[in-house]
Amino acid sequence: MRGPRARGGRELSPRTASSRPSVEYPQAPLSEELGIDLPAGTRWGICLSHDVDHLSLREHLVDAFLPRYVLALLRQNLTRGRFRLGRVLDSFWGLLLAACGRDRWDVVDDLLAAERRAGVSSTWFVAVRRGLGISYRGAARERLVGRLRDADQEIGLHGQSPTDASALAAEAEQLSREAGTPIVGLRMHYLRLTRSVFDGMERAGMRYDSTVMNRSRLEPDQIELPGPRLVRPGLLEIPLHVMDSTLFSVTGLGLDFDQARDYMRRLAARAADEGKLVTINLHPNTYSHQTPEMRAWYDALLADVTARSDVFVSDFRALLPRIAIA
Ligand SMILES: [Zn+2]
Incomplete structure (x- = not known):
C-alpha cells in the first residue's frame, strides 16, 4: 500500500523519523508483553492522553x-x-x-467539553517543574489541577527529572498533594527515559509510565504497536504510539488534516484486525484555533472512535485494571 503524500506530491513512504529517534527501554523489562482484558464486544483499544506543555501563549x-x-x-x-x-x-x-x-492556547475547557460530549476521558500529564519550554507554574497549575479534578479526569505527572530519582519522586509527591489524590502515572517531558526514572517512580509508589516510543516505522500499516510490559515489580511501561506532532510536524510526517484522519482510520483498521491497543498523545495547546487542522483531527478522531462499537476508548486509569499482570 502506498504511504500518504505530503502537499506537493512528496512521497512519505517508507519513512522513519530520523530527527525523532525511538525511545527505548532503559533496562530489560521483567516480562513479555502483557495481555489486555478488553470489555465484552470490543476487539481493540485506544487510550487517550495529554501532555500539558503549555497552558497559554x-x-x-x-x-x-x-x-x-x-x-x-x-x-x-x-x-x-x-x-x-x-x-x-x-x-x-x-x-x-x-x-x-x-489566548488561543487557553483551551483546557474546550478540550474537556469535547471529550465530555464524546463520552470519553483522558489522562492529563501535568508538570510541576519548569524548563525545556514549560513555563506554567504555581497558581496556573493549581487552577488546571482543580479543573481536571472537577471534571474527574486522571492526573499524571509530566516528569522533568530524568537523572534524579529523588527529584522525580518529589515532583510526584507535590502533584499528589495539589491533586488531593495519589499520582500513579508518568510520561517524561521530551520522552527522556532512564533507569533513574523508574527508581523515582518506585520511591513515589507510582504504577505506570508511558514514555517508551518506537519510532523506527511510522506508516499506519507498519508502525509498531507494542503492548504493556512489567519493568519493576508493580511498575508497568505502557508504550506511546501516536503523538500529534509526529503526524503534523514537518520534522515528522508533515500530514494535513485529510491525511492525518486517513492515517488514524488505517491504523484503527489494523489495530482492530490485530486486537491491539493504540495509545495517543495530544498536547492540549494544539487543540487550538492556532493550529485548526490539529483541532479538527482530534475532533474527527473522537467522532470516528465513538461511532464504532468494537473499540474500548479509555484513559490509563480505566486501562490499568485490564492489564493482565502475571
Ligand atoms: Zn512535554
Missing part, C-alpha cells in the same frame, strides 16, 4: 520559548512545497491576541 511572551515557537512556525509553513503565508500571518495574529488577553 501569554506565559511565553517574555521567555526564550517565543523565538523557538516563531522559528518552528516558519519552518512548518514556509518550506519547499508548503507555502502557507496566511497561516503564518494568522499565527502572528494569535500572538497579538494573546498579548491582549484573548
